[in-house]
Amino acid sequence: MVETRAPLRGTRTILGVVAAAVVVSVVHYVDNYVNYADYPVPGPDASVPAPSDTVVGLAWFVFTAAGAWGVWNLLRGRVVPAVVGLAFYSVSGLIGIGHYTVPGALDMPLWRQAHVVADIALGVTILVLAARLFVQNRARARA
Known part of the structure; x- marks a missing residue:
């Protein structure tokens, strides 16, 4: 059985940031999907081709599901799965660096x-925040 604990310090902050990220990602991903042709894409010689509009649209659901799973685990005090889910969800925003x-x-x-x-x-x-949660959990486990 997986051990559950009370929500950890900083949970409210994480929830607020994730909520803001979901709202912003909806705007970003919908714009990217609907206006796909308006976004710059790598040239034909690029080592990594641009994802298709379908991949962009589906990616939002995959990333957001991982974030929801991370939050669900966070609220149950399950730190390691929470960190994994949140870290994976962070890629939803980090991948935007590719535009530049x-x-x-x-x-x-x-x-x-x-x-x-x-x-x-x-x-x-x-x-x-996910890394900080992981470090805090390790320190708490050692204490």
């Missing part, structure tokens, strides 16, 4: 830049 690896990304409209950058920043924040 191709020419023309800085030419996107300011409103698009804003949600892409916000998604990246929230991805970084979730990854940092």
Whole structure:
């Protein structure tokens, strides 16, 4: 049986950041899917091709499900699965860095830049919070 504990310190912060990330990711991923042709893509010589619009659309569901699973475990005090789910979910935002690896990304409209950058920043924040949760749990286990 998996041991459950009371929610850990910082849980409310993590929940708030994840909630903000979900809202921003909806805007970003819907825009990316619906306006796929408006986003810059790598050239034909690129080592990594651009994902299709279908992959972009489906990715949101995969990442968000992982985030929900991480939150579910966090609320049950199951730190390691929570950290895994949250860290995986953080990639939903971090992957936005890919937009800036191709020419023309800085030419996107300011409103698009804003949600892409916000998604990246929230991805970084979730990854940092997940790492902090992991470190706190290790320290707590040693005490």
